[in-house]
Amino acid sequence: MALDVNKHQLIPKHSKLTDAERKKFLDDYKIDVKSLPKILIDDAAIITLKPKAGDIIKIERKSETAGTSVYYRAVIDG
Amino acid sequence: MDRQVYKKIYHIDFGVFSPKQIMDLAAAKIVTPELYDREGYSVDGGLMDIRLGVIDPGLRCKTCGQKLKECPGHFGYIELARPTVHIKFVRQILDLLKSTCKYCARVIIPENNIKRYLGVFEKIGEEEGFEARRRKIKEVVGKYKLKEKCPHCDKKQEKIKLDKPYNYYENEIRLSPIEVRARLEKIQEEDLAIFGYSKSFRPEWMILTVLQIPPVTMRPSITLESGERSEDDLTHKLGDIVRINQRLFENINAGAPEVIIEDLWDLLQYHVTTFFDNEVSQLPPARHRGGQVLKTLASRIKSKEGRLRHNLAGKRTDFSARTVISPDPFIDLNEVGVPQSMSMNLTVPERVTVWNLEYLKRFVQNGPKKYPGANYIIKPDGKRKSITVETQEEILEELEEGYMVERHLIDGDIALFNRQPSLHRMSMMCHLVKVLPGKTFRLNPAVCNPYNADFDGDEMNLHIPQNEEARAEARILMLVDTQIISPRYGLSVVGCIQDAITGNYLLTKELVLKRSEAIDLLYNCGVNNFSRLPNKEKIDGKEVFSILLPEDFSYIGKDKSGNEVKIVNGQLKSGYMDKANLGQESGLMLRNIYEAYGPAYTSDLLGKISKLGIAVLARRGFSIGIGDMDLPLETKNEIKNIIKKSEDEANSIIDDYHSGKLEPLPGRTLAETLEVSVLGALNRARNKAGDIAMKQVQNSAATTLVRCGARGNPLNIAQMTAIVGQQALRGKRIDHGFTGRTLSYFSKNDLSPKARGFVKNNFKSGLTPSEFFFGAMTGRDALMDTALRTPKSGYLYRRLSNAMQDLKVDYDDTVRDASGKIIQFSYGEDCLDVSKTKNGVIDVTGIIHNVIGGGK
16 A cells, blocks of 8 residues: 555545444444435545445544544445 | 325336327328408418417317317317427437438448447436447447448448438438438438447437427417407417418428429418427527517527426415515614515415404405405405405405405514625524514614615515414524524624714713703613612713613623723623624623523614613714814824835835845745835734724714724724825735836836835825825725625535535434434534523523523
8 A cells, every 4th residue: 555545634534334333323323224325436535445345434624613533334336 | 175196106117199199190181271260260270270279269269179278278280291300309310311321211320239339328328328329330330430331231331411400311322301311211220229229219200290289378479459369479470481482382382393392481481480499500480560570489498487497496476575675774683674565566365264254345345455354365265356336335344253364564563684795594584573664674774784785775675474384484493683692603793883883882881861861861772660760960971871771681791992891780881882882793692691681682672772772872863074184293294204114114125135245034945035025014004093093082073983984994094094005906015017117107126115006195194195095995996895705605605505404413412414424423523502592602601601690
């Protein structure tokens, strides 16, 4: 891997939910993976996490209004 | 009421009528151009034949036996003497002629490739639409056509051309519609599938042999006052067609020379074409005798005034009104002044009960012409009856429980008030009606801001809700009081403006009143309990203002000039009431009052404060004059020196530039450096001069306005008293417009301040001609800029609001779209309802103080 974009200061922290976390997340929001925002499987920011389609990526980023905010995206295979 | 669903529409087919279908569908065959006989009855076989439907009251339709309004109308037909091309199918016909063989009528694609291409065409048609399919067919056929031989029968092919609008040529020889039709007839069903035509369709139907006549109900004639009949445009056009058709028939039967028949045929083709579309670009449009263009079928449907955009997509409402708005600071914030003449047309239905029978009878007694009266009653069976002098007695007799009375609008009725563009929810608010004399809607100037209205000719709309549910909804959810706090930034969108701010500023700053004066002022703005007024002869303005505040209200904030405003238990202790506290979109004072005392109280208080300010100004007097712009001599000299110094500075920079001594700033060229530093030097001059001017013009009316934030800013004052300053176009000094200079008055390549738009005079002393011209340049630029920017940003906002229109915050704080997809996991990332915050933040300390109580 030539360049890890995650080392860049502008890239927020990406992490993959474990199966248990994933199930709890979907139950909490009473939602189907299809209703989530999407992220491409070969997105440079998550390529090191080795995601599969249907995984959920947790993104923690700085927010002007709330300090840090959490966002979730479902991995799709372009 | 439930309605039985008899038939559900499963699908709709669009297609082309075959001649047989047209004849089967027709109720009558039209053979004569005459419309009526001598007695004025419709002629049988004429265009107004009563088999085609009825448009006269009392008559019965010969086809269905129903009366006017019941009979939907029936189609008829004419047999055309010679076939004519349907103008709307010219392109399709051309495509078919071009891509089929002249002799065997097969598609010009080799037999073994047809299947393959069919698949290709189907796929393209599905993915990219019909146009793409058409292009692809053209491309493929074009490839095989290069050989100029039919792949099926090996015969030579000719080039087919369209001479617009409807003549087909083959090798410069015209193909008559008869020949075209004959070719289309020969095309096989399988080959039609390639073009995407369905099996039930025959291409020769696109050449008309019979013409369908629309029912009279869609082209009714109108009877003029003189008793004369005026026919619809369509009837006129059809008359032309029938007339020419008859002549053509006669000539053919009489064996007239071919030339005459050709001419008549052409004319028939023209009439049939303009019947469908009178805006064909190559044809002169058919006109009335007066020269007015006929409105035929196509023009009925298309364009903004057509059936679709005007009648189907355009919607209009009853019980609404529109007129010019004007200000009335004496009505309440949540009221709207409605002209009496309007209130007698806008009605509210009120149901008769035992308790209001007498009350409603009074409206009926007044009738429709006397205010407050009533226009209609509605019986329990739903029938409405108009109240007139004749019916009045009878209605008064029969009026009983269960009836409805549509009475005139009276004070206190609920109305929705709206100004376009309705960009946010405050653009349509609920007001209480106040019937006033005059012809305009009146509104309190304090609510101009949410509507973005002014009184330079703005018009607004008023809607009257017609049932209890709608009225309750409007009043509870949309009343002005409930809309005071903006959901965008959590501050008040209404507030005192202009005189109201000035008045309160002067009152709290410098006025000391006699007790009688204070009582007069307060009574004027609706206070009648003076027990809180201090019992002394001279009363301070702050004390007068405090009477309006709630007794337990405490607040600490800042006024516009940075002094502390302190309110303890409803007493204004220090600070002035200016824009920062009373103004719209600023200050927490109104926000805190709203939070503590609720919408109705705030709206009432705001009204009182406004009236107080206006009353103060009216009694004290407040005038502005040119003398307000005078400066003492030494200040004038001081300003002159500052300008001189900056000019010298600028000139020395220019000298440095010419002698090559100027050092370029990093990342800029030498010329840019010069511009930047000169501009900086000159702007510094204006700022300094402005500050001095603002300080020196003590306590004139003009500076009072600026200080309290009612109108104007320090820059305006500085431009009037001290110096107008550098005029800039696109952030630069004014550049050369002629070669090398801004105006021919200056020498070429003059970089000095005065040659590049530096105005060192002020508006009071007057500008030199060249200065005035520079001012006009920037003025024009600013005007253009706003004129161009407004529609752009309006469109941007429209796109945004359309894209986000059905996003909503769910119970789990997620923002979701209409299909439940998550857009944001917590609303605004911080889950705050802005309208519940103060300027976007939650005042935690304040809340704690409130809970623990008082002391810090």
